[in-house]
Amino acid sequence: MSQINSLEGQVALVTGSSSGIGAGVALALAQAGAKVVVNYAHSTKGAEKIVSKIVSLGGEAIAVQADVSQEEQVKAMFHKAITTYETVDILVNNAGLQKDFSLVDMSLEAWNKVIGINLTGQFLCAREAVKEFIRRGIVPERSSALGKIICMSSVHETIPWAGHCNYAASKGGVMMLMKSMAQELAPQKIRVNSIAPGAIKTPINKEAWDTPEAEEKLLELIPYKRVGEPDDIGKAAVWLASDASDYVNGLTLFVDGGMTLYPGFAGNG
Numbered sequence: 001m002s003q004i005n006s007l008e009g010q011v012a013l014v015t016g017s018s019s020g021i022g023a024g025v026a027l028a029l030a031q032a033g034a035k036v037v038v039n040y041a042h043s044t045k046g047a048e049k050i051v052s053k054i055v056s057l058g059g060e061a062i063a064v065q066a067d068v069s070q071e072e073q074v075k076a077m078f079h080k081a082i083t084t085y086e087t088v089d090i091l092v093n094n095a096g097l098q099k100d101f102s103l104v105d106m107s108l109e110a111w112n113k114v115i116g117i118n119l120t121g122q123f124l125c126a127r128e129a130v131k132e133f134i135r136r137g138i139v140p141e142r143s144s145a146l147g148k149i150i151c152m153s154s155v156h157e158t159i160p161w162a163g164h165c166n167y168a169a170s171k172g173g174v175m176m177l178m179k180s181m182a183q184e185l186a187p188q189k190i191r192v193n194s195i196a197p198g199a200i201k202t203p204i205n206k207e208a209w210d211t212p213e214a215e216e217k218l219l220e221l222i223p224y225k226r227v228g229e230p231d232d233i234g235k236a237a238v239w240l241a242s243d244a245s246d247y248v249n250g251l252t253l254f255v256d257g258g259m260t261l262y263p264g265f266a267g268n269g
């Protein structure tokens with residue numbers, strides 16, 4: 001009997017999967033049976049390490065360098081993915097970064113950099129993925145959907161974040177990009193959803209968890225009293241990419257140990 005959350009025979013492209021959450025997602029999708037395109041911008045070694053890990057576990061993967069904020073590089077990345085694996089079934093729009101400044105100290109460059117990668121990059125990759133889904137057509141043996149897009153958002157699509165206006169604005173933008181794409185593409189059987197991680201142990205937020213004092217402070221924001229791991233997001237991505245979630249469209253799935261439950265109000269506010 002085939003497993004409902006199997007990704008056997010499907011091809012997944014995961015942006016920014018040389019590190020952190022993307023690496024965890026790439027590994028989890030490969031373990032569910034997908035061939036994986038491991039995208040990265042700078043960390044060739046990190047990407048090759050994930051590819052080797054997938055191959056050592058019996059899977060298939062290639063590393064492809066591309067800056068997701070650059071239109072021609074995104075097109076070249078999809079071309080490489082399609083010439084290697086024939087198509088793309090799943091896009092995980094994960095690449096992202098922070099450039100933190102108070103509002104008055106934030107340069108236009110820092111603003112544009114974050115919006116360019118975290119938001120415009122998701123648009124550019126989604127557009128290429130959808131073109132490919134339509135070109136390929138539905139393959140019912142592989143999936144009930146024509147294609148699946150998972151956007152990596154953040155709890156900051158809803159929680160304001162002083163000192164991080166560019167980042168919070170990019171994730172608020174991802175929320176409406178995701179919902180608008182989901183509404184537009186649902187009739188074509190393309191599912192678009194987001195994962196909004198809370199605090200996950202990766203290089204992006206190392207200073208928030210790499211000493212016991214920092215971790216204790218961080219845990220005040222997490223009712224479940226555990227800092228997340230990339231694999232927590234990987235498991236959610238497998239579910240959203242598979243037919244197990246076939247009737248789920250336009251959802252932000254918060255994977256945050258309850259961070260969005262206003263923990264400050266737990267003791268009566």
Ligand SMILES: NC(=O)c1ccc[n+]([C@@H]2O[C@H](COP(=O)([O-])OP(=O)(O)OC[C@H]3O[C@@H](n4cnc5c(N)ncnc54)[C@H](OP(=O)(O)O)[C@@H]3O)[C@@H](O)[C@H]2O)c1
Pocket residue numbers: 015016017018019020021022039040041042043044046066067068069094095096097117152153154155196197198199200201202203204205
């Ligand atoms: N960690 C958390 O607690 C947390 C919480 C909420 C949301 N998120 C989101 O999760 C995503 C991944 O973050 P992370 O924590 O895993 O950070 P990370 O470990 O720093 O990884 C970021 C990844 O993005 C890639 N990247 C950066 N700029 C890129 C570009 N222009 N084009 C292509 N790839 C690029 C990096 O590749 P190179 O190293 O090769 O540049 C790296 O693989 C981000 O969207 C972030 O906003 C993270």
